Amino acid sequence: MDQFTLNLIFIGLSFALYFGIAIWARAGSTAEFYAANRGVHPVMNGMATAADWMSAASFISMAGLIAFTGYDNSTYLMGWTGGYVLLAMLLAPYLRKFGKFTVPEFIGDRFYSQTARIIGVICLLIISITYVIGQMEGVGITFARYLEVSKESGLWIGAAIVFVYAVLGGMKGVTYTQVAQYVVLIIAYTIPAIFISLALTGNFLPQMGLFGSHDASGMEFLTKLDQVVTDLGFKQYTAHNGSTLNMVMFTLALMIGTAGLPHVIIRFFTVPKVSDARSSAGWALVFIALLYTVAPAVGSMARMNLSTTMWPGADTGETYSQPAVSLEAIETSPELNWMRTWAKTGLLSWEDKNGDGLIQYYNDTATEGPAAEMAAAQGLQGNELTQVSNDIMVLANPEIANLPGWVIAIVAAGGLAAALSTAAGLLLAISGAVSHDLIKGALNPNISEKSELMAARISMAVSILVATLLGLNPPGFAAQTVALAFGLAASSIFPVLMMGIFSKRINKQGAIWGMIAGIASTLLYIFTYKGWFFIAGTNMLEDTAANWLFGIAPASFGVVGAGLNFLVAYLVSNVTEEPPVVVQELVESIRVPKGAGAATHH
Amino acid sequence: MSDKQSSNAYWQANIRIIWICLVIWALVSYGFGILFRPMVSGIKVGGSDLGFWFAQQGSILVFIVLIFTYAKLMNRLDRDHGVEE
Numbered sequence: 022m023d024q025f026t027l028n029l030i031f032i033g034l035s036f037a038l039y040f041g042i043a044i045w046a047r048a049g050s051t052a053e054f055y056a057a058n059r060g061v062h063p064v065m066n067g068m069a070t071a072a073d074w075m076s077a078a079s080f081i082s083m084a085g086l087i088a089f090t091g092y093d094n095s096t097y098l099m100g101w102t103g104g105y106v107l108l109a110m111l112l113a114p115y116l117r118k119f120g121k122f123t124v125p126e127f128i129g130d131r132f133y134s135q136t137a138r139i140i141g142v143i144c145l146l147i148i149s150i151t152y153v154i155g156q157m158e159g160v161g162i163t164f165a166r167y168l169e170v171s172k173e174s175g176l177w178i179g180a181a182i183v184f185v186y187a188v189l190g191g192m193k194g195v196t197y198t199q200v201a202q203y204v205v206l207i208i209a210y211t212i213p214a215i216f217i218s219l220a221l222t223g224n225f226l227p228q229m230g231l232f233g234s235h236d237a238s239g240m241e242f243l244t245k246l247d248q249v250v251t252d253l254g255f256k257q258y259t260a261h262n263g264s265t266l267n268m269v270m271f272t273l274a275l276m277i278g279t280a281g282l283p284h285v286i287i288r289f290f291t292v293p294k295v296s297d298a299r300s301s302a303g304w305a306l307v308f309i310a311l312l313y314t315v316a317p318a319v320g321s322m323a324r325m326n327l328s329t330t331m332w333p334g335a336d337t338g339e340t341y342s343q344p345a346v347s348l349e350a351i352e353t354s355p356e357l358n359w360m361r362t363w364a365k366t367g368l369l370s371w372e373d374k375n376g377d378g379l380i381q382y383y384n385d386t387a388t389e390g391p392a393a394e395m396a397a398a399q400g401l402q403g404n405e406l407t408q409v410s411n412d413i414m415v416l417a418n419p420e421i422a423n424l425p426g427w428v429i430a431i432v433a434a435g436g437l438a439a440a441l442s443t444a445a446g447l448l449l450a451i452s453g454a455v456s457h458d459l460i461k462g463a464l465n466p467n468i469s470e471k472s473e474l475m476a477a478r479i480s481m482a483v484s485i486l487v488a489t490l491l492g493l494n495p496p497g498f499a500a501q502t503v504a505l506a507f508g509l510a511a512s513s514i515f516p517v518l519m520m521g522i523f524s525k526r527i528n529k530q531g532a533i534w535g536m537i538a539g540i541a542s543t544l545l546y547i548f549t550y551k552g553w554f555f556i557a558g559t560n561m562l563e564d565t566a567a568n569w570l571f572g573i574a575p576a577s578f579g580v581v582g583a584g585l586n587f588l589v590a591y592l593v594s595n596v597t598e599e600p601p602v603v604v605q606e607l608v609e610s611i612r613v614p615k616g617a618g619a620a621t622h623h
Numbered sequence: 624m625s626d627k628q629s630s631n632a633y634w635q636a637n638i639r640i641i642w643i644c645l646v647i648w649a650l651v652s653y654g655f656g657i658l659f660r661p662m663v664s665g666i667k668v669g670g671s672d673l674g675f676w677f678a679q680q681g682s683i684l685v686f687i688v689l690i691f692t693y694a695k696l697m698n699r700l701d702r703d704h705g706v707e708e
Binding site: 109114614 | 633634637641644645648652653656657658660668669670671672675676678679680682683684686687689690691693694697698701704705706707708
């Protein structure tokens with residue numbers, strides 16, 4: 022059976038499963054559509070949250086980001102997990118106690134202001150729509166690669182699938198579909214990692230293999246990797262090479278941003294009790310950690326495999342003890358078939374610049390050291406592995422390790438599961454904000470439950486259409502939008518929710534001006550360096566470290582925005598009147614788990 | 624973060640637990656993982672050092688323990704103050 026048929030079977034089977042679940046778990050009421058009737062077991066909710074949270078970026082890109090940068094990109098590992106500690110302690114239990122359906126609804130009630138609620142909706146829409154464009158693009162690319170269709174057709178297929186199960190099932194259908202998608206994606210991620218770890222380190226667990234020994238050389242794996250990459254003229258893998266300030270700031274921005282993402286927060290509305298919201302955050306992190314502790318092993322081992330493929334001598338002896346891989350081997354050898362497959366996608370390319378029949382992979386910007394000496398001795402005219410995309414590190418992993426065809430097919434199904442589950446979660450957050458906060462909350466408060474459910478489904482269908490159209494014609498900023506989404510969530514949603522719970526003194530003026538200060542400053546800072554609305558050439562300052570304010574990268578600025586939000590809210594609240602007594606009682610009531618009504622705990 | 628008005632013992636105890644957890648949260652990630660890495664670089668962990676381990680694996684494991692510990696402590700606190708569901 023050829024690879025294409027296998028891919029088709031595995032992807033088809035996984036979709037049949039998602040559809041089956043969607044039909045079984047159809048939402049019949051708004052409570053089911055927005056919050057799955059608050060009947061989801063905390064462990065199940067943890068699993069669904071993990072799938073909701075881990076997007077195409079986690080599944081496809083993260084290991085590659087770590088592979089080519091090493092220690093400095095640990096920021097993603099710590100940042101995208103540490104946010105759950107903040108969620109579990111600072112937001113989730115209290116918002117669950119509040120017991121409503123959407124994030125803007127809490128902002129509106131706590132700050133007794135329709136304006137605050139609408140600003141909350143605007144923040145949520147900007148965050149979720151920018152995020153969903155990236156997911157739809159991921160779906161399109163994955164379909165294009167594995168089903169051999171164009172990226173456009175891939176996008177439409179993906180949109181149709183999300184439409185069926187998210188519009189039909191609402192939160193209830195999406196929750197159980199995400200549980201299935203989690204299982205598919207974690208199997209897809211760990212199977213190749215286990216095989217590769219066994220081959221390189223003899224360790225069954227990739228988490229142990231990373232800190233174990235390298236079989237072929239007998240050295241410790243990370244020591245060997247450091248040696249190989251520095252021989253090739255790259256920076257040491259385990260060393261800290263970048264700015265410490267930015268590492269701290271970026272990690273913090275990712276953590277606060279994670280805790281402020283509306284589509285993650287609403288998942289905690291689905292569990293039966295307040296105590297379940299706390300433990301469910303823990304379960305979510307357990308399931309996320311299964312992938313996040315494998316990712317650094319996948320990244321480092323893929324980097325090792327790539328280096329030793331290009332320099333066969335590096336595996337057992339000195340890096341340059343044998344000549345580089347030959348052009349002939351790359352073009353004909355069955356073991357290197359993956360290089361030819363991936364060259365077709367444009368994610369990998371090579372060029373024999375000096376015509377010696379060998380492809381030398383090294384850092385041609387290094388002016389001294391072993392790589393520069395080797396380049397001089399062999400008469401090289403630059404690095405000959407001209408393009409290696411980050412994304413290849415996970416997707417090509419099973420092929421690099423010569424794993425059977427069904428493993429490749431399951432990785433394809435896993436990549437799609439990761440992108441689709443996140444897209445569905447985002448679309449739920451968007452449709453909830455439109456139908457519940459805008460239509461029921463502001464435009465037509467007397468809408469019947471049946472009409473609201475219909476409005477929720479229609480707004481979701483419209484969101485899918487908008488996301489697909491934007492995915493087809495990305496405004497040129499797909500890769501940067503994630504940074505924007507995190508920065509905005511960190512600077513707007515997280516601070517306002519936290520102050521709403523932990524302070525009784527912050528009033529509506531404080532919340533409104535705080536949110537505006539946080540978002541506006543973050544947007545302004547990002548646009549200054551990335552261009553207005555990311556249109557290239559419209560940036561006011563060049564995006565280099567020397568130009569950054571106090572050396573803070575645009576992606577890390579969400580932390581400063583959050584700080585401004587807190588500061589402005591505090592100052593404005595202190596010069597204006599206290600919140601009404603009924604609001605102060607609301608805050609008292611969400612702080613204790615007991616009772617569903619307001620202020621019943623005294 | 625708490626207000627003067629919020630003097631009930633349950634909430635104060637919750638805030639105290641949160642502070643302790645967040646200190647540990649910051650210590651394993653920003654502390655050992657980044658800022659104090661040079662100070663503990665003498666402690667070797669499989670081909671690299673303790674700071675690298677915390678940054679790539681240790682901090683995530685500690686985060687999990689922290690959340691479950693918090694959930695457990697809060698369940699006990701809820702019962703002690705009679706505010707459980």
